[in-house]
Amino acid sequence: MPGERLDAEWVRSWWEQADAALTKLMQSFLPTHGFPPGHNAVMLATDDSHAATSALVDLTPIPSDLTTLYCVISEASLPDVDSGYFIHSPTSVAEHFREYGPAPIDGEWIAPVFASDGGGHLFAIGGGGQVWKASTASFDDCDLVAASLQEFLEQLGRRITNQL
Template sequence: MAGQRLEAEWVRAWCEQADEALTELMRSFQERHGFPPGKNAVVLATEANHNATDALVELTPIPSDLTTMFWVIDEVSLPDVDSGYFIHSSSMVASHFREYGAVPIDGEEPALVFASDGGGHLFALAGSGQVWRSTTASWFDQFDLAAASLQELFEGLARRISSQRSSGQD
């Protein structure tokens, strides 16, 4: 996938597959865990999200894969997959950018934070298309390579959902 750009059709297909897998995973969640699941959802983008994405692009140059993702997805909330994964909305990314700026990553142009996990670690996308994860729950500490691309990150999320669904465990 290195060097290739994220395609909107691929993201749409991922959304459909993730939604189906989450629906199945949530059916037995309460029975297995003794408490109801949180709101696990893949929220598709609307015209308002497209406008927010356009505003983000005007605010700062963003990697093209992030623009593609935001054109399809508003946000992803997976509090019950592993320790939780959250793809932020473009308006939240813009708000965070205004407050914290881009994150510096050695050997990369500054990267834009677009997601987090349930432990507060941040995910940032660099212009190279690589995804980086903070080593701590901080905007200002080191970031390590998490995935070669946004597509690889989404494929990993799909595997986590499927693994959890098939094992019946968190």
């Protein structure tokens, strides 16, 4: 939904659904796959992650949807969902931004990298809230994967439930 901003209550509801689905997935993982799962979790925000989010905002004008996300969750580690998905902590986002700057996506005034997948592809969120995925380990070639952070999270939630 372009133009609409991410709502913290929606993120909390998404987290509850993802957490419930991950619990079911982890219970069936060993019998289904024949080996134990890794640590799969979406972690709720803490006082430390809130402080890290404030430091990130001081470092760069991050899109408001990313700030909203980090008000509710601090990060996600989903190594057993498809090839793996990871929402980076605000500390990691700040470290990456300090080292590499924003992702160089044409038409985006700022695009911090906030997530990755198990294949080494990076995800960045542009100033307009769109989510981009690098086709390689850099953003020389990237694709629009979601019109908003909410759409990106919805896609991720479907990936979790599709494995049940």
